[in-house]
Amino acid sequence: MVWVDLFINGICLGGLYGVLGVGLALVVGVMRFVNISHGEFIVMAAFVGVFASAQLVGVNPLWLLIPVAALFFFVGYVVQAVLFNCVVTAPDLFGPILLTFGFSIVLQNAMFELFGTDVRSLTAGGLSRLSISLGSVSIGVLPLITLALAIAFFVALQLAISRTAFGRAIRATADNRDVARLMGVKPTRVFNITMGFAMAMAAVAGMLLAMRSTFTPFSGLANLLVAFEVIVIGGFGSFWGALLGGFLLGLAQLIGLHFDPDAGIFYVHVAFFAVVLFRPQGLMGIKLP
Amino acid sequence: MKLLEVAGLNVFYGDLQALFEIGVSVEAGQTVALIGANGAGKTTFLKSVAGLIASKRGSITFDGQQVGGLPAEQIAQLGMALVPEGRLLFQNMTIEENLIMGGYTGRTGYWTLPKVYELFPTIANRGREMPFVLSGGEQQMVAIGRALMANPRLLLADEISQGLAPVVVDQIYKSFPAIRAEGTSIIIVEQEVKRAAAASDYTYCLLKGRVTLEGRSKALSFDALSHAYFGT
Ligand SMILES: Nc1ncnc2c1ncn2[C@@H]1O[C@H](COP(=O)(O)OP(=O)(O)O)[C@@H](O)[C@H]1O
Numbered sequence: 143m144v145w146v147d148l149f150i151n152g153i154c155l156g157g158l159y160g161v162l163g164v165g166l167a168l169v170v171g172v173m174r175f176v177n178i179s180h181g182e183f184i185v186m187a188a189f190v191g192v193f194a195s196a197q198l199v200g201v202n203p204l205w206l207l208i209p210v211a212a213l214f215f216f217v218g219y220v221v222q223a224v225l226f227n228c229v230v231t232a233p234d235l236f237g238p239i240l241l242t243f244g245f246s247i248v249l250q251n252a253m254f255e256l257f258g259t260d261v262r263s264l265t266a267g268g269l270s271r272l273s274i275s276l277g278s279v280s281i282g283v284l285p286l287i288t289l290a291l292a293i294a295f296f297v298a299l300q301l302a303i304s305r306t307a308f309g310r311a312i313r314a315t316a317d318n319r320d321v322a323r324l325m326g327v328k329p330t331r332v333f334n335i336t337m338g339f340a341m342a343m344a345a346v347a348g349m350l351l352a353m354r355s356t357f358t359p360f361s362g363l364a365n366l367l368v369a370f371e372v373i374v375i376g377g378f379g380s381f382w383g384a385l386l387g388g389f390l391l392g393l394a395q396l397i398g399l400h401f402d403p404d405a406g407i408f409y410v411h412v413a414f415f416a417v418v419l420f421r422p423q424g425l426m427g428i429k430l431p
Numbered sequence: 432m433k434l435l436e437v438a439g440l441n442v443f444y445g446d447l448q449a450l451f452e453i454g455v456s457v458e459a460g461q462t463v464a465l466i467g468a469n470g471a472g473k474t475t476f477l478k479s480v481a482g483l484i485a486s487k488r489g490s491i492t493f494d495g496q497q498v499g500g501l502p503a504e505q506i507a508q509l510g511m512a513l514v515p516e517g518r519l520l521f522q523n524m525t526i527e528e529n530l531i532m533g534g535y536t537g538r539t540g541y542w543t544l545p546k547v548y549e550l551f552p553t554i555a556n557r558g559r560e561m562p563f564v565l566s567g568g569e570q571q572m573v574a575i576g577r578a579l580m581a582n583p584r585l586l587l588a589d590e591i592s593q594g595l596a597p598v599v600v601d602q603i604y605k606s607f608p609a610i611r612a613e614g615t616s617i618i619i620v621e622q623e624v625k626r627a628a629a630a631s632d633y634t635y636c637l638l639k640g641r642v643t644l645e646g647r648s649k650a651l652s653f654d655a656l657s658h659a660y661f662g663t
């Protein structure tokens with residue numbers, strides 16, 4: 143029974159990791175641009191969640207996901223428009239890395255100045271203790287909600303990208319920016335909105351993560367690392383691969399913790415390493431000849 | 432009335448100047464051919480006019496409006512469509528999605544999905560397939576169809592016969608009267624002089640970034656053309 147328990151909880155955590163990764167994957171796929179400050183945005187969303195729920199006593203923090211996601215859509219849009227677009231269109235390989243790495247340090251220290259190094263978490267009210275029993279297995283309600291949200295995000299994103307006119311514009315821009323422009327697509331607008339979506343997903347993931355574990359202003363790097371591992375083992379540019387990658391890492395973490403309670407997210411990295419070693423093209427990636 | 436008027440156009444790739452003082456004009460309803468050897472600057476000319484190359488000097492007037500400083504996406508909105516050299520279909524989209532993408536500007540007019548399929552029956556019923564399964568000629572039809580979906584006033588076609596069998600090229604060129612009949616002017620870029628001259632009203636010859644000859648297509652002598660083309 144302990145295995146069923148571990149499996150279910152691992153999948154639930156994995157769904158969250160999938161959301162963490164897919165925002166980054168979207169940005170990499172559309173802009174060929176890695177945002178190293180992605181993890182800091184995840185942490186910022188968690189801080190916003192903590193302070194907002196302190197103001198709104200009695201409101202279940204799950205409801206805060208919606209306004210915080212909307213806020214971070216706006217933040218992502220603006221940051222892309224005023225900052226990241228300066229380097230995305232440049233042919234220089236180091237521009238994006240230097241800019242977003244520097245930006246991540248600025249954000250980290252700003253959060254440190256404002257909030258100190260206290261370890262925090264977001265309390266989900268009574269929700270974090272609620273669970274439903276299926277025979278001898280008990281499943282937490284919060285992890286289940288997390289998984290449901292993660293899957294809803296993946297389905298919504300997949301539909302938006304495959305079925306809508308703007309989704310086609312995103313794919314066209316990812317394929318060939320100049321040809322997309324010839325059809326009337328303005329790439330910077332596509333980039334701004336894409337970053338908005340990525341940040342909204344980062345915000346949701348950040349708040350849900352803060353409900354199940356703790357964070358400090360310096361947790362961004364660990365988040366970025368997990369997000370990165372998710373998209374690498376998922377296979378670059380594959381959304382469903384990212385979800386699968388998230389599941390694998392979530393399972394690895396919880397199974398690892400079961401045998402080795404002090405391991406933290408060590409076994410996440412072990413699983414990542416194993417996949418890269420034996421299947422370097424990723425789980426869903428196409429094997430290069 | 433002049434639909435496109437390019438005057439004194441100079442285009443640069445960094446320090447390298449690719450076009451020198453180009454003057455080209457297209458009347459409404461006209462088909463203009465632009466010929467020249469590899470590296471003459473034909474693609475550079477089309478890209479500059481379409482707004483993909485920003486480092487340029489000179490005047491580009493489209494439909495009475497100065498467009499030299501506008502980006503490609505805004506020029507597309509005004510009704511100029513480019514069929515890029517090498518077709519460059521969106522490989523991650525179906526044929527039909529490629530065509531629909533061509534209509535992204537929302538410009539309405541004669542050209543719709545059914546009309547494009549009617550123009551090129553060989554790609555009708557294949558909308559759900561991916562571009563890589565099509566032959567080169569069929570891919571070229573999709574590329575032209577995608578441009579038509581924007582209901583352009585001016586169609587720029589860059590080496591549409593490149594790498595295709597002559598019968599396929601004939602088939603594609605046969606679609607031009609139908610395109611013109613809907614009020615679209617065309618600039619065709621070709622390396623093959625005879626075909627370009629036969630399909631056009633007016634011809635410009637480019638050599639090393641300069642116009643070396645121009646005139647009514649019917650009136651150009653083969654000697655003069657080959658002289659202008661090769662610079663001999
Ligand atoms: N992206 C580029 N960067 C630098 N030089 C270029 C670029 N594209 C084309 N050129 C140069 O500009 C000249 C004209 O090229 P192009 O317009 O492609 O000619 P054509 O289409 O007639 O074959 C050539 O000398 C070519 O080497």
Ligand SMILES: [Mg+2]
Pocket residue numbers: 473474475516590
């Ligand atoms: Mg060319």
